[in-house]
Amino acid sequence: GKTLTVGLIPADGIGREVIPAARQVLEALPSDIMPARLRFENLNAGFEYFQKHGVALPEETLVALKSECDGALFGAVSSPSHKVAGYSSPIVGLRKQMDLYANVRPVISSEASTASGKKRAIDMLIIRENTECLYIKDEKQYEDAGGKYAIAKRRISEHASQRIGDMAFSMALQRDGMRQLATAAERTWSGRPKVTIVHKSNVLSVTDGLWRETVRGVYEGNEKYRSRVDVEEQLVDSMVYRMFREPEAFDVVVAPNMYGDIISDGAAALVGSLGLVPSANVGDNFVVGEPVHGSAPDIAGKNIANPIAAIRSAAMLLERTGYDAAALAIYRAVDRVLADGTIRTPDLGGSSTTTEVVDAVCKQL
Ligand code: NAD
Ligand code: MN
Numbered sequence: 001g002k003t004l005t006v007g008l009i010p011a012d013g014i015g016r017e018v019i020p021a022a023r024q025v026l027e028a029l030p031s032d033i034m035p036a037r038l039r040f041e042n043l044n045a046g047f048e049y050f051q052k053h054g055v056a057l058p059e060e061t062l063v064a065l066k067s068e069c070d071g072a073l074f075g076a077v078s079s080p081s082h083k084v085a086g087y088s089s090p091i092v093g094l095r096k097q098m099d100l101y102a103n104v105r106p107v108i109s110s111e112a113s114t115a116s117g118k119k120r121a122i123d124m125l126i127i128r129e130n131t132e133c134l135y136i137k138d139e140k141q142y143e144d145a146g147g148k149y150a151i152a153k154r155r156i157s158e159h160a161s162q163r164i165g166d167m168a169f170s171m172a173l174q175r176d177g178m179r180q181l182a183t184a185a186e187r188t189w190s191g192r193p194k195v196t197i198v199h200k201s202n203v204l205s206v207t208d209g210l211w212r213e214t215v216r217g218v219y220e221g222n223e224k225y226r227s228r229v230d231v232e233e234q235l236v237d238s239m240v241y242r243m244f245r246e247p248e249a250f251d252v253v254v255a256p257n258m259y260g261d262i263i264s265d266g267a268a269a270l271v272g273s274l275g276l277v278p279s280a281n282v283g284d285n286f287v288v289g290e291p292v293h294g295s296a297p298d299i300a301g302k303n304i305a306n307p308i309a310a311i312r313s314a315a316m317l318l319e320r321t322g323y324d325a326a327a328l329a330i331y332r333a334v335d336r337v338l339a340d341g342t343i344r345t346p347d348l349g350g351s352s353t354t355t356e357v358v359d360a361v362c363k364q365l
Helices: 016-029 047-053 057-068 092-099 156-181 207-220 221-226 235-243 258-271 308-320 325-342 354-364
Strands: 003-011 035-040 069-074 102-110 122-127 139-143 148-153 194-199 232-235 252-255 280-282 286-287
Touching: 003 047, 016 035, 016 069, 016 232, 016 308, 016 354, 035 102, 047 156, 069 308, 092 280, 102 156, 102 258, 102 308, 122 156, 122 258, 156 194, 156 207, 156 221, 156 325, 194 207, 194 235, 194 258, 194 286, 207 232, 232 235, 232 252, 232 286, 235 252, 235 258, 252 258, 280 308, 286 308, 308 325, 308 354, 325 354
Parallel strands: 003 035, 003 069, 069 286, 122 252, 194 232, 194 252
Antiparallel strands: 102 122, 102 280, 139 148, 280 286
16 A cells, blocks of 8 residues: 655754654544555754754755655754854755745634634635745845945745745645535635735835736636636735734735745734644645744643644645545544643643643544
């Protein structure tokens, strides 16, 4: 039969607790739901590894990922806030080396995040371009008679906009396929799949103009997208306004790097604890699931980190590698544990341990 090989890169802090937790959940999937055999490769990276060995993302890790793995799970890295000679972030390096050009973040409301009473059915997928925009970091400071000033370059290319646009529309269809597997009660989005293109081309008509035209062009040029997906546009400022007023109005949202960074952190605030929010770094041939949170040194080593963000990231990996039913089973199991409410880590107001949450999720499978 088929085998799915998953690289595990716990890296630092609570990464070492939540990545093994996610592995345990993957291993608990019954074989009728997960038809492939799972294999795991434990791989090194991180700041602690750098302190011991002088490199944060060792070559062996990259070689193993490229030659043996179908996807990977990354925990978190304790990046120092001061500059350390020779150090650069392993997750940033990984995105570059594996050409993971999209950062994908689902924002889903759950019982745990609706303590305010008003039930909101948020089920949004934010797709952030991850290779260019202002993050090319080409900035420079000058000085003239008027004083100091600085200029940053912002790169928007047809190539990058095209491939991220294509990913947004194909993920909209893929999500729709997942929804068909779910029950009506589980579905928060009932209409046709929709992609919202975020830009500010009323002001930045050249850069955002190229982005907008290119992403629209992907849609116009593909009959499958045109016939099955709706498209709308939103200026980035009103996107933020609408997202806080009526987050239930969005399905897939696609944005250039900088806008996507800001929108996706803002969206995470809509659904509660960082310990719940997963993400995936996606390229054409590889996916790395990654909880949005950091290494949380304040709670590391105590077995109280919330493993749900990492567990959901593992489900995203399954979705991307073609195991929709297995992914759905994990999302469901997590939702049931959250809805039940008796097993919760301290970040959600409970007193359960990481291990107890993992056991509860596995039991639901
Ligand atoms: P953080 O996400 O690590 O922690 C912020 C707060 O949220 C802390 O109080 C922490 O205890 C809590 N928290 C985070 N994840 C949790 C979980 N799963 N369960 C329960 N509580 C959780 O952010 P920070 O404190 O700003 O950064 C700590 C370190 O992590 C820094 O070195 C930073 O550079 C790094 N970091 C890494 C990433 C990444 O690897 N992608 C992202 C953010 C921060
Ligand atoms: Mn950010």
